[in-house]
Amino acid sequence: MNYKKYLILALMVLTVTGLVVAPGCTAGEVETPVQQIEDISAQDAWKLVQDNRENPDFIVLDVRTPEEYSEGHVEGAINVNYNAPNFSDVMDIVYKDKAYLVYCRSGKRSGGALAIMEEKGFLEIYHMNGGILEWTAEDLPLEN
Numbered sequence: 001m002n003y004k005k006y007l008i009l010a011l012m013v014l015t016v017t018g019l020v021v022a023p024g025c026t027a028g029e030v031e032t033p034v035q036q037i038e039d040i041s042a043q044d045a046w047k048l049v050q051d052n053r054e055n056p057d058f059i060v061l062d063v064r065t066p067e068e069y070s071e072g073h074v075e076g077a078i079n080v081n082y083n084a085p086n087f088s089d090v091m092d093i094v095y096k097d098k099a100y101l102v103y104c105r106s107g108k109r110s111g112g113a114l115a116i117m118e119e120k121g122f123l124e125i126y127h128m129n130g131g132i133l134e135w136t137a138e139d140l141p142l143e144n
Contacts, residue, residue: 072142103128
């Protein structure tokens, strides 16, 4: 083999073994994903829901009780009761790399849920300020 072939072979071996480092990185350095957490209004939440209707990586999370949820909820919302004793455990097993819109009745329980989700490393969370009360005050549609 000539010099060029040895060089290519050496680069392939280094790349496969992880010894070639991208510019600006050091060996062993792991990039930590940045969390995006944002409080939004009911109108902004409505727009977010509409913009993500066909997006499987966007989840609307209603953290009210099942009774409250059955009275009407945001389109496509999944109900996970914040007051349930296993709420934190459930948050351990769901996808943390998806985008979430989280809400409750007024914002208090969803604020608690937001804190748990942030601590557990969820990457993208939108918290609807004012909860379903603001949603209905804005005359936005609910599903039953």
